[in-house]
Amino acid sequence: MSEFSVDGEPVRFVEGQTVAAALVATGRVAWRTTRTGRRPRGVFCGIGVCFDCLVAVDGVPGQRACLVPARAGMAVTTGEGDDD
Amino acid sequence: MTEPADLVVVGAGPAGMAAAVTALAGGLRVALVDSGTTVGGQFWRHPPEHARAAIPTDDLHHRLREHRALCGALSAGREAGRLDARLAHHVWSAVHEDGGFAVHAVDRRTPPRERTVVLRAPRLLVATGAYDRQLPFPGWDLPGVLTVGGLQALLKGGGVVAGSRVALGGTGPFLLPVAAALAARGAEVVAVCEAAHPGAWLRHPGALLRNPGKWAEGAGYAAALARHRVRVRPRTAIVAAEGDDRVTSVRIAALAADGSPRPGTERRAAVDAVGVGWGFVPQLDLLLPFGCRLTETADGNAVVAVDDGRRTSVPGLYAAGETCGVGGAALALAEGRLAAESVLADSGAASVLGPARRAGVRAAVARGRAFARALALAHPVPPAWSSWLTDETVVCRCEEVSAGTVRAARADDDARDHRQVKHLTRAGMGWCQGRMCGPAVHCLAAGEGAYTPAERLVATPLTLGALADLDDRPSAATDTGGTDKECS
Numbered sequence: 378m379s380e381f382s383v384d385g386e387p388v389r390f391v392e393g394q395t396v397a398a399a400l401v402a403t404g405r406v407a408w409r410t411t412r413t414g415r416r417p418r419g420v421f422c423g424i425g426v427c428f429d430c431l432v433a434v435d436g437v438p439g440q441r442a443c444l445v446p447a448r449a450g451m452a453v454t455t456g457e458g459d460d461d
Numbered sequence: 462m463t464e465p466a467d468l469v470v471v472g473a474g475p476a477g478m479a480a481a482v483t484a485l486a487g488g489l490r491v492a493l494v495d496s497g498t499t500v501g502g503q504f505w506r507h508p509p510e511h512a513r514a515a516i517p518t519d520d521l522h523h524r525l526r527e528h529r530a531l532c533g534a535l536s537a538g539r540e541a542g543r544l545d546a547r548l549a550h551h552v553w554s555a556v557h558e559d560g561g562f563a564v565h566a567v568d569r570r571t572p573p574r575e576r577t578v579v580l581r582a583p584r585l586l587v588a589t590g591a592y593d594r595q596l597p598f599p600g601w602d603l604p605g606v607l608t609v610g611g612l613q614a615l616l617k618g619g620g621v622v623a624g625s626r627v628a629l630g631g632t633g634p635f636l637l638p639v640a641a642a643l644a645a646r647g648a649e650v651v652a653v654c655e656a657a658h659p660g661a662w663l664r665h666p667g668a669l670l671r672n673p674g675k676w677a678e679g680a681g682y683a684a685a686l687a688r689h690r691v692r693v694r695p696r697t698a699i700v701a702a703e704g705d706d707r708v709t710s711v712r713i714a715a716l717a718a719d720g721s722p723r724p725g726t727e728r729r730a731a732v733d734a735v736g737v738g739w740g741f742v743p744q745l746d747l748l749l750p751f752g753c754r755l756t757e758t759a760d761g762n763a764v765v766a767v768d769d770g771r772r773t774s775v776p777g778l779y780a781a782g783e784t785c786g787v788g789g790a791a792l793a794l795a796e797g798r799l800a801a802e803s804v805l806a807d808s809g810a811a812s813v814l815g816p817a818r819r820a821g822v823r824a825a826v827a828r829g830r831a832f833a834r835a836l837a838l839a840h841p842v843p844p845a846w847s848s849w850l851t852d853e854t855v856v857c858r859c860e861e862v863s864a865g866t867v868r869a870a871r872a873d874d875d876a877r878d879h880r881q882v883k884h885l886t887r888a889g890m891g892w893c894q895g896r897m898c899g900p901a902v903h904c905l906a907a908g909e910g911a912y913t914p915a916e917r918l919v920a921t922p923l924t925l926g927a928l929a930d931l932d933d934r935p936s937a938a939t940d941t942g943g944t945d946k947e948c949s
């Protein structure tokens with residue numbers, strides 16, 4: 378098992394999983410808040426179509442967690458992610 | 462591969478793989494592009510090659526022998542220097558250029574870094590597949606509610622079961638393999654809610670009889686589900702998902718003939734994950750800007766119109782698999798072969814299959830299309846599905862536009878299609894550009910006719926850096942495949 382961080386917290390993952398798969402595997406279902414309704418969101422389509430799963434990866438926003446392969450040492454940050 | 466390609470294939474699912482392998486066998490140079498980290502598409506979604514020992518998923522797959530054969534042929538093509546395989550490359554636009562095609566992609570092999578790449582060839586084959594069709598219902602935006610395909614993608618791609626008590630709902634045979642896969646990996650599948658009436662199949666016996674393989678497939682899933690004591694409940698639907706910051710229960714109702722919930726039949730089931738899907742929507746983003754002729758399929762989708770060799774109405778442009786209509790992996794494979802045969806013929810190269818086998822594949826495709834049509838008619842979107850919406854139900858997930866707002870746009874401002882609704886309400890204007898809400902907004906506004914997705918400027922969003930790279934560095938546009946241009 379390797380580790381990346383989400384908002385500073387370590388997340389263990391199996392090499393080959395996407396960031397979303399790793400987050401879901403550790404019991405996280407939501408990691409973003411919508412702009413208008415302030416509602417929690419996580420993974421929905423799982424294949425890069427819906428953009429619900431947005432995170433920032435190593436400081437770059439607008440990344441789809443369901444497409445980005447998790448990498449040891451990667452810094453994932455969550456939160457608004459909606460309108461950056 | 463150093464020389465330019467004779468053919469660019471976008472999409473390495475069953476259709477694109479079969480097409481690339483056939484074109485390679487016919488002596489062509491092929492560039493095969495896919496946004497995924499491996500070939501296989503949705504049907505054969507796998508973890509990346511190096512992770513397969515740590516994340517075993519073979520038990521979840523079907524037709525793996527064919528998959529291995531295709532992978533072997535692709536490797537051979539690569540070694541022979543005739544296949545340029547571009548994985549983790551998202552195509553965001555394809556255009557006519559110098560009598561051929563220029564395919565613009567972003568290389569996302571090392572995210573978040575992006576590099577732009579242009580692949581050129583005289584012929585282009587689009588096999589970009591489809592995505593789950595969604596109908597909103599109260600609570601569908603709660604975390605833990607996924608598309609059925611999303612549950613399957615987490616499982617096949619990452620070995621992750623997204624819940625321990627799962628309810629599935631929607632319509633179509635795709636619910637069955639997902640239920641079977643979840644159960645096989647230890648999830649309790651508390652309900653499979655199939656909106657259609659089981660008797661609907663009896664109205665199309667011909668298509669079933671001509672496709673005996675489909676019986677066997679269906680029987681296989683039925684046996685797997687029986688083993689895990691999973692019950693499929695016909696004529697029911699998940700009409701609401703409930704919970705505070707994640708789903709904790711669903712409400713399930715029996716449906717009347719028109720698909721409206723039958724009063725007094727609702728019951729609640731505790732769950733920690735939900736999967737919903739109402740068939741699929743073909744991914745036409747790269748085809749629409751060419752202005753190819755479209756046609757309608759029985760499931761209410763607009764698809765690209767093709768001849769019996771899978772040629773679109775635009776010379777040099779071919780399509781195969783679900784871009785020609787939703788029909789499953791076996792059909793996609795056959796269509797990929799057929800489309801590549803047309804590419805070979807149109808390039809003046811000899812046929813790989815030969816006349817007799819080609820006629821056989823063509824007949825298989827015709828049978829497969831007839832079966833897909835019967836399937837669509839047996840598993841329609843229930844006409845009264847919108848009766849389970851409340852005015853507060855979110856329809857557009859990105860812009861958080863409610864059903865009440867969409868209905869008002871129709872009633873007060875006379876919006877008659879999803880484009881007009883978009884301008885009035887912002888539904889479909891967010892990140893996903895209407896991919897999730899489009900079919901539903903179309904139903905709410907227009908009520909009839911096939912859903913034709915809006916033309917999207919780019920098929921995948923790009924960082925400003927990658928776009929600037931295109932403007933500033935025309936050299937990127939001369940990259941024909943050998944070397945990638947670095948940016949940002």
Ligand SMILES: Cc1cc2nc3c(=O)[nH]c(=O)nc-3n(C[C@H](O)[C@H](O)[C@H](O)COP(=O)(O)OP(=O)(O)OC[C@H]3O[C@@H](n4cnc5c(N)ncnc54)[C@H](O)[C@@H]3O)c2cc1C
Nearest residue numbers: 472474475476495496502503504552589590610782783790
């Ligand atoms: C999420 C999901 C899961 C599914 N799982 C199953 C299953 O388990 N069993 C089953 O029988 N059927 C499944 N299906 C149905 C599936 O559509 C067909 O079985 C089959 O995969 C269709 O083959 P295809 O080659 O036409 O398209 P696909 O297999 O969808 O292949 C299309 C490929 O094109 C790529 N692509 C699309 N757009 C771009 C772009 N702009 N740039 C680069 N690449 C692009 C995609 O990454 C994909 O690999 C699933 C469908 C979905 C949406």
Ligand code: FES
Nearest residue numbers: 421423427428443
């Ligand atoms: S979950 Fe839909 S884009 Fe990632």
